[in-house]
Amino acid sequence: MNDKKTVLITGAGTGIGRALSIQAALKGFELIPVGRTMKTLDETRLMCASGNIRCVAADVTSPEGRALIVDAVNGALDILINNAGVLAVGHLADMADGDLERMAQTNLIAPMALTRDLLPALRVSKGRIVNIGSVFGDIAYPFFAGYSATKFGLRGFSDAMRRELSGSGIGVTYIAPRATRTAAEGAFSALMEPLDMTLDTAEAVASQAWDAILKGKRESFPKGKERFFVKVQRLFPSLVDKSVGAQARDPKTLAALKPSVIS
Template identity: 40%
Template sequence: MNLSGKRIILTGAAGGIGYRVALLLAEKGARLALVGRNASRVEEICAEINQRGGLAVPVILDLSGEGAAEQAMAAALQSLGGIDVLVNNAGIMDFTLFERQDPKRIGQMIGVNVIAPMLLVRAVLPHLLKQDGGRIVNIGSAFGSIGFPHFATYCASKFAMRGFSEALRRELVDTQVGVTYVSPRATKTPLNDDVTTRMLEETKTSMDAPEYVAAQIVQAIERDCKEHFIGQPESFFARLNGMFPRLVDGGLLKNTRIARKYAQSVNK
């Protein structure tokens, strides 16, 4: 896909990865509707892009709110005149013992990470089908292929998005609407709090720079990829986990025990 002139909705634009994806898309000539609830930050990013000669408009929304998907779609249509690509990037994460996780937080995470992006797809899809072209891009995680201990709810949400993306791609096979699922591994962003970061460092978990991940996401869109997994050995273990999960159980045992001592200090 040539991104020049493409009209794109990007959620989670205020985050570490989303901000850099927005800049790269703008550099490619895309016209952007940046969705987020942090009004000052989203507006700041739009101003930066517009000052560089790009086009970005802020759409200030809490995606977990009722009717948010339709509002985002309406705002994008009004400001951009149409939609060619939806990038579902927004997400939240907890690192904690599951028995300590607040039930409300479980519901919130499933709402933001699963229900909101699905409803956005549902709002955008009729428009893409009518114009006979477009792409839906769902940003997942290595945690959507491998169940990591102490990230149970986050893993559940990302497994759901991977399954949704796969099913939707197959459902749309006879249309001109494509589906791309991108699976980053751990990334150095504020999504990881201090405890999580210390745990990742002690377990020697590789963490990519957000600039690198953003470049991989944009490249996957340009290449019309169906799936794109970022980083080794995580991509290998994701495939191994699908075939031989007990081998991965053993491989994670040492890091599981290290992570537990950090998770026990967290109460969410």
């Protein structure tokens, strides 16, 4: 690995973003971790076995925050990983406007705007855009309606940019983890059993993501039943309607629901 290659990772203060950062440092990248607070970024930095780290405390949802990120890149970037995300779980009827707006701003609008702002730097390096989506970006789950909508949008954005940038030398990789053991797990922990959810560690997700990134893959899904269900969803969505709809109506699922928001 060329140790002069630079990767910028949003949401790097915790969870998948932290795991991606630690593994990036081990691979020899110059690292620009981005997060909302310097405290969590410093914690990530201390876990990374590298001195080539420039932490940026910035809010990716604001123009001012994105300007700080662009300044930190300083004109050239090899890999942009749009990882920052938030989650709200529950009946749509219980979702406040703020819940929906926060997911749309963080999960979809911010990655689009940051990618736009960093395209000049990515063109210099003929780099790669990596969007961390979700299996819920293919299989729309009840009680995750807003979150699923933003991840469907991120998958569509990835496809569109891959085609828009064809011939430019810039690649686009879409990563779709299943449920992951992070701070967000608390928002849906009661639903794990009734919805038969499998959880991966952040480290496992990061390892699979880096494998796909370094191989220049178009997209990456977890091994197991979710990958099969994604194929079924794309070919026979009515079958998924019946299966997941039954889970949504199950009394155990309904009993487990309560509105919550975790970032």
